[in-house]
Amino acid sequence: MLPLLRRALAGLGVVFGVVTLMFALIRVAPGDPALLLVGPSAPPAQVAAQRHALGLDRPLPEQYAAWLGRFVRGDWGTSIATGRPVRAMLAQAWPATVRLVGISLVLSYLLGIAVGVIQAVRGGRLDTVLSVATVTLFALPGYWLGLMLVMLFTYRLRWLPAFGAAGFDADFLSPTARAADRLRHLALPLATLTLVGVGGTARYVRGAMLDVIGAPYVTVARAKGLGETRVTLRHVLRNALIPVLTLLGLSLPALFSGAVFIEAIFAWPGVGRILVEAVQARDYPVVMGATAVSAVLVVLGNLLAELLASWADPRLR
Amino acid sequence: MRGDAGRLLRDRRAALGAAVLGLAVLAAVLAPMLAGDPIAQGDVVATRFLPPLATDPLGAFHLLGTDRFGRDVWARLIYGARVSLGVGVLAVLLSVVVGVAVGAVAGYWRGWTRVALLGFTDFALALPRVVLLLLLASLWQPSALLVIVVLGLTGWMAIARLVYAEVRALAGRPFVESAVGLGVAGPRILVRHILPNALTPVIIAAALGLANAILLEAGLSFLGLGVQPPTPSWGNLIASGRDTLVNAPWVAAAPGVALVVVVVAATLLGDALRDRLDPRRNG
Numbered sequence: 022m023l024p025l026l027r028r029a030l031a032g033l034g035v036v037f038g039v040v041t042l043m044f045a046l047i048r049v050a051p052g053d054p055a056l057l058l059v060g061p062s063a064p065p066a067q068v069a070a071q072r073h074a075l076g077l078d079r080p081l082p083e084q085y086a087a088w089l090g091r092f093v094r095g096d097w098g099t100s101i102a103t104g105r106p107v108r109a110m111l112a113q114a115w116p117a118t119v120r121l122v123g124i125s126l127v128l129s130y131l132l133g134i135a136v137g138v139i140q141a142v143r144g145g146r147l148d149t150v151l152s153v154a155t156v157t158l159f160a161l162p163g164y165w166l167g168l169m170l171v172m173l174f175t176y177r178l179r180w181l182p183a184f185g186a187a188g189f190d191a192d193f194l195s196p197t198a199r200a201a202d203r204l205r206h207l208a209l210p211l212a213t214l215t216l217v218g219v220g221g222t223a224r225y226v227r228g229a230m231l232d233v234i235g236a237p238y239v240t241v242a243r244a245k246g247l248g249e250t251r252v253t254l255r256h257v258l259r260n261a262l263i264p265v266l267t268l269l270g271l272s273l274p275a276l277f278s279g280a281v282f283i284e285a286i287f288a289w290p291g292v293g294r295i296l297v298e299a300v301q302a303r304d305y306p307v308v309m310g311a312t313a314v315s316a317v318l319v320v321l322g323n324l325l326a327e328l329l330a331s332w333a334d335p336r337l338r
Numbered sequence: 339m340r341g342d343a344g345r346l347l348r349d350r351r352a353a354l355g356a357a358v359l360g361l362a363v364l365a366a367v368l369a370p371m372l373a374g375d376p377i378a379q380g381d382v383v384a385t386r387f388l389p390p391l392a393t394d395p396l397g398a399f400h401l402l403g404t405d406r407f408g409r410d411v412w413a414r415l416i417y418g419a420r421v422s423l424g425v426g427v428l429a430v431l432l433s434v435v436v437g438v439a440v441g442a443v444a445g446y447w448r449g450w451t452r453v454a455l456l457g458f459t460d461f462a463l464a465l466p467r468v469v470l471l472l473l474l475a476s477l478w479q480p481s482a483l484l485v486i487v488v489l490g491l492t493g494w495m496a497i498a499r500l501v502y503a504e505v506r507a508l509a510g511r512p513f514v515e516s517a518v519g520l521g522v523a524g525p526r527i528l529v530r531h532i533l534p535n536a537l538t539p540v541i542i543a544a545a546l547g548l549a550n551a552i553l554l555e556a557g558l559s560f561l562g563l564g565v566q567p568p569t570p571s572w573g574n575l576i577a578s579g580r581d582t583l584v585n586a587p588w589v590a591a592a593p594g595v596a597l598v599v600v601v602v603a604a605t606l607l608g609d610a611l612r613d614r615l616d617p618r619r620n621g
Contacts, residue, residue, distance in 0.1 A: 278468030
């Protein structure tokens, strides 16, 4: 458990670093931070009050300590655009992001591992065809794929909704109808994020399988008379999965990044959409809070991946 | 090295990737000869939303149709290639410079420099890149230059790690030790003796990084935080087609297809380079 503790501390360091970076960036960026935080239409008195509240009239280290203190206490200010407390906005949003990213992560790894295994084991023409497919999926920009799926399934076929996580009438539906409504809203964003993810995972699994498939212990397993399926699953895949699980941790930031675009396209009520809207509206308190929450989510996901990897590979314990 | 290039081109993926990228670059460079003005609007009412392969009332042919302002989609696509490819290439160059510098210094000099640089690299790797991009894009005025700087400064970590591993391995090799023995200064050893031998992974990472940079530029411009219209970039072209998906799907489809084709080409080239140049994979 000691390595895990070390990773947890490192993760804490990352979050700390992000908050510090934001402080530095705000100071380096053009414009008056006080003005940025209260908005351009604020009266001078309010700007002056914000200036004092931010402690801009105090020395830099003191300002930094105050900034850090406010962040740790969860005092993230109020949104310029909506007037709501930033913390409340994000508290409402993060479960939607975790739901979307989490389900997509599981699906894209399961599908990606299946495709990669088939490619590595079967080889030949099928491998070539699937390679073309996975590299194309890998290259698809999520926001564009999302738009194309919307064009097809929402505008042409009129099968699936393209916006939000639930219909306007959701509160008036029966529990089963409400569940179906939620699933229908989840379908397109989830499919988009998953399709893009499958490409990358399958490519990686295929490579990892091929690295292992010629190893001496695989030959030994065959020589012992084990069936081909058992050799593939227990000896090749299990070892190939170790780098794949490590990749899972490393790919989390990318997945969150992808989710930012997907949430913006599909108006999915998560942290990514809040972030994009806040950036477009120059709503700084919200941008800062959403950045911090994203960093925390990524760090937590990384720890989870670490746990999984140590479960798959006893040598890591 | 020349033999390597020949063998590389016999790999179908490398040949295809290089050919497609070459064509895209050629089209971008020759844009004024291949297409009309990407910004000019004629008679908007008569020429807007023409489907692909249509000829407008003035007799002008539109290979990929027109957008809502009657602008030629083909022309915007070709001129957009200039911006998208240019930004991608410059961003990757910046990443390579930063990544090689950080990786080389960390790999060659032991002690706290190494610890600090590696720690910083790990920290940067753990950040969600798009979140950082959005944060930066919100603090400064969006422009092509900002996108290059931001993409460059958030994309160097993989290169730094590769160079670090390579330099560290090379630093113990006899030819480096003999250079040390001859009294050659540290920086000179690093630049003249070690780095030229450590560049293989950089080339591979750069090809794959290019694919990523082009995608991200398009993403930022798509959100309105990158290259600003009316200057066309593939990202803001996709965004401009977003509202007209129903009656003019070609406006968003064309730049998306171009994006996918170029990114696939860069990825294939990167894959082939890795298989060819990475000794561990050659067995």
